[in-house]
Amino acid sequence: MEEAKSTTPTKETIQEEQDVIARRSESRLETSPEPPQKTHGTHLLRDISVFLTALFMCTLPIAAILLTTDKTTITGHQKNMLYISALLFTATCLFFLVDIAVKISPSLFVWMNALFYKPTTGLYRAAARAEKLALLGSLGVTAFCIAAFLLDADGLFKTALEYAKLPYRKNHFFAENGEYASKVLYELSKLFLVLTITKYLLDLFWETQSSNTYERRIANSNNAGVIIRGLLFGIENKEKTSLEFEKKRIGFEMEKDDGLNILSEKEARNVARQIFRKTAPHGHEWFIGEDIEHLFQDNSTAVVASMGGAHIARVTEKMLKKYVVSYHKERSNLGKALAANKKFYAKFEFVIFAIVSFVAAIMLGTTLGEQISALVTLAGSVSILSFVFKDILITSFRSFVFVFLEHPFDCGDYITLDGKDYVVEEVDITTIKMTETKNSVYVHKPTPSFFAMMVTNHTRSPEFLEQKTLVVAPVDAAAVEKFKESLVANIKEDIADFTGFVSIDNIEYKKDSAEITFSVEHTDNISVIDEAWERRKKLNELVKITIENTGIQLA
Template structure:
């Protein structure tokens, strides 16, 4: 499994091939071409980004997040290699491991490393705070011309040219200058038609001009651009209706004497347009509030995980290739690792989230923990010295600068002092990388769905409010209609009052309380479960026996919830009995042997255990307890049970060896 240092080569024009023991790992075709400097990057012109952001909705922040099967390459159909296909009904169930025969055959085959990961939080340095400008290029920018290829925009452009030509003609040709239709000159009708059919096109140009000004002056760039693009569609509609109303009032409904009946009709049209403008303004406010909630929610809940994902993606790419090789990355790692979650802008978070989706993906992804262990072996051989059992600081210095090594060592608590990473520790880290990567993908996916559902609910409520306001302002809301609407509202409150209350509680639970994320192991009603899926109204849990259970979020909001994944290193105790006649020397020997065993397992147990005598039972037994602290929390229940089982077995051996078991 030796890594050939000359195996990193260009393939075609935009693909990088990494050969490890004859296995070809090919990056995705969307990989950017290497820059001269892989760390310092320059943002592309912002005006070139506008077309792919013109249709942003309230859930735009995570709109490009792929499904778990797309990002993790989890099998969704029968493999063509002949292996049996097992349908996984849970998003977190691992596919079956290969048989012993295939396992032994794959020992010489190295699996590629995952592209995204997260273990814990990389702590921000105490150095001065960095601005998050230019941290990440905007992913997948498209040309402005792309948005102009739609049929609607083409029709607007054709209409703009034709109506503008007619307007110029009506102002320059003498025979048309005095042409009047319904007491309005021809040029006035041309202006009204321009406002009606081409108003949205003009507002789109104005927003593009605003983007150019922001790009030139960098005026409040990081605080404005996110909401500018997010509100673009709603703002265009609002500005377009304002132009139509202005043209209508100025050209048609002002300064011309007409009959009372005609004036009444024209005033009704004016009020209808004003009602539409009010509705567009409310819709704009609704979109802004949803975007504000989405930005705040995403930045607070997921930025630290995204930050760690990208940093570890960078580390894994560096350690997978030959030493001292520069890599192409659209993220300024130096600035990224210094950003604090409470200082990051929504614009930067969006670009980093898009980067997670667009990053290079090898052809053969890690699809289970078994492959993750094989990949860890390959990387360990590539980095460590021959026949060495550790990755040392000198080994890492061949791949990355010292400040990045400090961040990398933060993932290994045992390496902070020794500056060495054991092979087993490195293997566990990469397995956790796979787990956390899958967890983050599902969390972002469910967050996107929750925000989308909230936006749909808010849109439905606002639509009813806008219709009522439109009826009020146009005068169509007569007494009979008002009585009918009031009766329907009372009926709605009577039938759906409790449902509305539960919905409000569920929204607060998901976006404000948010006691867990997808894949977190929690205890609810004294039952240990794993969070399978989060929605606005319900949360689906997976019990240890594989049973799925769905809880209404309004019910969960009133329950105490224990979250293992958000807990620090957790401790537990093992109780046992010894003979009352056991000598003090034997008890000291018991403590020494327990200490020796725990010290030999630094990967599993933290130092500082305690062996205590709790009480005397029936005058012939001593009840004792061993209190130990794990090196992790109880998020991984299988690993915790294995550790405890090994500890109990070792304790049994020690008690039998010392012959202190009760008779």
């Protein structure tokens, strides 16, 4: 029989373990690696690339003619080509200069305002809305400037062409149509102004409708991302401009690249484990606000509370895993919901723009009599089409109201429909796609079929108190109080699932028994399917242990 190997640690083994512990403890004090750097200049580089490409296309005919033709033999058509290329070159430069000025104006205004006053949320909202109007505003200003300074009062442009030794061919190229071209550009500038106002009103309407649904969720998700990045990398990669940072803080815009690259729940748990090993003091099963004070300063207590530690002022590894996994799920569900919302809004905006453009074109380009005649014709055509397609229009309108105004559920919500439980996967004006939780069946239901259905949304109806009833042998008040104290002591050992709150709701005495009704508070929504069954099973086990400890007999 072989001798059993000795398990007594050697001196070298003990020293090696101590070195590992020391290195792990010291690693918390070392500078953490920086997170992946975000490319703030992506949009600027794209704009510059488009600008250079446009300039190249405008200057290509000029270069081709001047390099391949003798200046003394240039024909009239070639002179017209040189003139129109120079005109397009100047218009392109003008557009991009105006576009850049309009785009940076909101951020510049916020920065200047911050020098003298404390910026408000309303100011950030107004600046964010103004950014969305940059393209239409730039097109309108450019059309007006081309008409005013390049076609009508074109003295400066004419001088520039003469200085560059390029032919001035306005009268030859436009002939009698010069005034007509200017008029068209003036009308276009007015049309872009109308569209800019229309877009502003549409954005304001859409923002009002979605603010209660999405803004708080987006803000909480962005804030959770800031916390996780701060814990993982040790620093927060802030935006270059305060407007960009504030848009994410108030929930106006979702963080597109959070720098964490979490693609699954398993990766989320691994990130949480890495953070906990780095943050918690050696040998501890939790960390407190003081352990992260060097990262979040005065906000460390609020950070601990946001991760579920409000009632115990500390965070365990299990709580941290729940927090990171919940962040991953919420970010994924928000991404789906916002993508569907953006897709529908683009279609809605296109329809409104088409109607406004058509009406504006009639109003701007015709006389009063022609306007009335065209509008009467339009109204008649719309009435006929509305009568023919009235059922489709009514159903589409009701679906729009149901999905985007009533908004009873969203992507990722856990709902009950006709006695069956589902997780919503995708919401659209025509179809709702869901997964049945019992057998994982993917279900497609037409949106109109939900109009008359009773929908229970568990995700939006948080239930943190679970009520239970025990039928026991007759007991006195002292025994009930002892049962409560023992149950509180037992559930406090699992601070990740229970807050420690227990209430005795009712005691009903019968002839040979007593019914004790009590409630226990969970740290999470027990109506959501994810971990509800496991937590309810755990509570049953804790109640069973409490009954055995207190000596209460079940009836």
